[in-house]
Amino acid sequence: MSKSAHHTPNSVLPSHSTIVPSGTSGNRNTSEQSFFEETQLPLSILDDYKSAASETEYEISENTRRVYTSSFSIFNRYCLEHGLSPLPADPRSVISFIGHQKESIQQSSGAQLSRQTLTSRLAAIRYHHIKAGFHSPTEHPLVIRVMRGLSRNKYRKVADYDQQPIMYDELEMLIDVINQHPQPLTRARDKAIIQLGFQGGFRRSELADIQVNHVSFLRNKLKVRLPYSKSNQQGQREWKDLPQTETLAAFDAVKEWIEISKIKQGHLFRSISRDGSQIRPYSVSDATNRKINLTSMQTKEPRLNKNSGFLRGDDIYQMIKKYCLRAGLSPEFYGAHSLRSGCVTQLHENDKDHLYIMARTGHTDPRSLRHYLKPKD
Structure with a gap:
């Protein structure tokens, strides 16, 4: 040969x-x-x-990849405007970018960008440098000092507030609004999403990823399996046991949605036609139908995106915002994360201990709960 x-x-x-x-x-x-x-x-x-x-396609989540792409494009534009190299970038260019961004004013709130937003943009710069085989300028000691000082600067005006928790009272208000919808399909689906998101303390991306075969109806509880989550990115066994006896439990709502939609497999929460009369055609592309770029060790999106007919995390976010507005809850302070924080807060109000709450939400560190727990009345 x-x-x-x-x-x-x-x-x-x-x-x-x-x-x-x-x-x-x-x-x-x-x-x-x-x-x-x-x-x-x-x-x-x-x-x-x-x-x-x-x-390498699965190195980071699809949502994180989208955020990093958007954030790095902002940095790229800044560098091109000033004749700087964005990749690889000089640490001084990154520091100048921080200086420009920290003074930026958000049109929606009239406040400066939060430290969390700036940290996310630096993470995007770091990710793209490492992906390209360069040492990240964000790890330069002076960049680190600048960000450390920024986090302690109490004089900056930032719109940095937590979403308020949705608890029993707010959940009933949302369900009342949903019940006014004229189409049975939309009513059944949206109630299942709201009640399941609240009782299970799900993130919006987790809700969107639930498959029909992840759901089991047992004698007195709903069991939901999570192959992957933010705290379980290696595919370890994880599930949520949701008692049917809890107030506003999701058991009946999820069961009604499956029965009325007649979904047998695939994503649990599907897209519905604009008039609400039928479920849209469902299709998921083969993950292997991707072109490999051998030079950069990265995969490219398939030429034809066949993923359609199911809800994404952003769809759930917008849906909850819409119902909060109709229910008289300010969408400025409520969102998809309000279901998760409401789950933690309500279980705390119901005198459940930290281990019980962590088993429900999937938190791995008890200290994380302190951010959610509110004082009892």
Whole structure:
């Protein structure tokens, strides 16, 4: 067999001989940065390489990828306006970007961007640098000092407030509004979303990802399996047991939605036609139908996006905002996260201990609950 059948040119597979690219400052020993590199790699491993490279698609969540792309585009525009290199970027460029962003005024609130927003934008810069094989300028000591000082600056006017919890009273108000909807399909679906989101303390992305086969109706409780969540990104076994005896339990609402929608498999919460008379066609693309960029070890979106007919996290967010407005609850202070924070607060009001609440919400650190728990009346 000819040599060309056994070996691929060096340009076929990426050459990543060092972690830190040439030109990066620092006193690190070059030998510690180097990896062994074959002169040529056999063509027989190309399919194996593609298979492994495709897994980088799941390195971060789809929502995080979208946020990082949007945030980095803002940084990219700033650099281009001032003749700076966005990738790789000089730490001083990042510091200048922070200075520009921290003075930006939000049109909706008239306040400056919060530290959380700025931190998210720095995380995007870091992600894109690491993805491209560069050392992140966000790790420069002066950048860290600037952000540390920003977090302690009490004189900045920022619109930084928590969403108010939706508890029994607010939940009843939302259900009353939903019950006024003229279409049975929309009523059944939206009540199931609201009650399940509240009782299970779900994040909006978790609600959107629930599949029909994740739901089990037992004798006196609804059991919902979560293959993945924000605190469980390695696919460990996780589920929520939701007692039917709790006030405004989701058991009957979810069961009614499944019966009226006649959904047998796939995503639990589907899109409904504009007139509310029928469920839209449902389709999910094959995750393997993706083009691999071998040079950057990243996967590209399929040419034709066949994902349709089910709700996303943003759809649930907008839906809850809409019902809060109709119920007289200010959408400025209530949102999808209000269901999760309301679950924690209501269970605390019901004298449940921290371990019980953590089992319900999926929190892994008791200290995280202190952000949610409100003083009892």
